[in-house]
Amino acid sequence: MVTMADVAREAGVSVMTVSNVINDRLPVGEPTRARVLAAIDALGYEVNLTARHLRAGRTETVAFVVPGFHDYFGEVADQIAPLIEAAGRHLVLERTNAVAEQELAALSVARLRLYDGVIVSVAGLDTESLAAVRTAKPIVLLGERDVPDRFDHVRLANEEGARLATAHMIARGSRRIIALGATHEVGRTMATDRRAGWERAHREAGLDVDQRYIVPVTGYATRHAHDAVLDVIASGLPFDGVFAVSDAVAFGAIAALAEAGLRVPDDVQVTGFDNLDLANFVPPGLTSIDAGHAEVAATTVDLLHRRMAGWTGPAEHVVQPVRLVVRGSTR
């Protein structure tokens, strides 16, 4: 392990001069600089980032803490990465598996200290646990749960999106619309907010809200969505629309409908939420609510950068507007 001291010895200078050459801090005489660079090259020296971090108190690294690496969060992360890099920092992803303890661990003082800033996509933690997090580290929360006021937070217009999608299917003739992936539970989560929008669309259209049409999906997994729709079909409950709380859930519905011989959108209209890239390509094209990944990423990173720059104003709670993108799965 070659250190600065080795380089200094090789170049016949002091350690500080090596440091100054590497960091362009204080001016260094040209011949000295050349000797140092030659020594660095000869020894293959590279800085020890851990030591630099300890000394500097900064890591020039931002963490994005996600429930899982794939699907939605992977797409968002790919949007966030270039924005972080544009500011000269690194982005790393950590995974919590949507487990509250792991999310809490990621927000521990110890782990936070490894980063200059953290973006957390909260999936498992409730407001009280979050409120107990004590740190001055710049943090921005991203996600659909309620969070304590003092955190910067970016969420989507969940209820409005669900209302848009559902109203669109009602306008196009659907009358019995399943809320796939929604929940009977109370509280404020992605699933409750989107159920509320589904309900509101019904009320605004003067239609009854039938609780039997709320069909939960374990873990919002495509496979479970698929199975749930087949179960509904088998149960005989009549339906002519599916409002899926996410595109991944919608894909499961589309597959199940195809297997059951039901045509989309002629027999059953389907809408999703997230507007994943694949929504364009899964036949007949998935009508979806566009959450504007790029805008969400930009808003989130802006808030974080502001905090990292020392901004101490009150926390912001941004609700990202959404829009309906109509494709072949609705009429």
Added chain:
Amino acid sequence: MVTMADVAREAGVSVMTVSNVINDRLPVGEPTRARVLAAIDALGYEVNLTARHLRAGRTETVAFVVPGFHDYFGEVADQIAPLIEAAGRHLVLERTNAVAEQELAALSVARLRLYDGVIVSVAGLDTESLAAVRTAKPIVLLGERDVPDRFDHVRLANEEGARLATAHMIARGSRRIIALGATHEVGRTMATDRRAGWERAHREAGLDVDQRYIVPVTGYATRHAHDAVLDVIASGLPFDGVFAVSDAVAFGAIAALAEAGLRVPDDVQVTGFDNLDLANFVPPGLTSIDAGHAEVAATTVDLLHRRMAGWTGPAEHVVQPVRLVVRGSTR
């Protein structure tokens, strides 16, 4: 920033005693331990991981360096994460955007030192650049490019997979099969290996290999695959099968075929490669080559763990076997 020294002062003991309590290293008397724990609690002390890393020379962290966070790599990462965590370490993801310079930077001595081990999915680096990487850090390469012998490496049976998929479509009656996402280039990459399998299936069936049926796809993106297939249709080149080099590419083909009014599999059979979760759910179900994510992850992590445990034997080059998973997109 509360440090061990603060805790020591509060508890009226030395810094070393605090360290011993925290790390369970040397035995500490029960009353002393209680005082220390009380002080830790009172002050809200948490260890400074950066300092620990510098002192210990280990970080208990493994990095998985990927071209991008979404799709295939996100799915693989989700498989790798629990295996790393089972060994008591953290996994973090870093992204290179498939750019050679960024991959090289990720393999620099400086960045490597932040981790106890690194898994790299090489996309942009050629063999020579990799050969120049000088480090004793445990590294396992994951991916379809050729790599220098001295690196542990896990790759898929690309040619065999492509041969299986193509031969399957030939056996089911296809005679003009597009190699979508393949390349005319030479060298050894994912695209050339899979093209070779496509060619071999033709030769083994006594069919001509027509170079016009090699259709590259920019960045293996679904959108570009979609556009490329529409271009082929517009060109009038007749075809009755599509061997897509990845599932993402295959999804683009399926969408394009649907738009053009061609039926899958009746008019055109389609196969993919990767067997993504969604291959089950994109109607009519995508026949694909199963790369065994879980097995690939297990193999890769095994190699890495062995290196991290100090194994210094010769590098292993594992070719992960593949199998054909038949679904509705082929007859």
Added chain:
DNA sequence: CTGTTAGCGCATTCAA
């Protein structure tokens, strides 16, 4: 322009 001193927070080594 270059070198010396000091210390970031922790844990290994040795002494008490």
Added chain:
DNA sequence: TTGAATGCGCTAACAG
């Protein structure tokens, strides 16, 4: 069982 000294590798502040 506990404490003191020491240094991991680097850089801020100051001295020369």
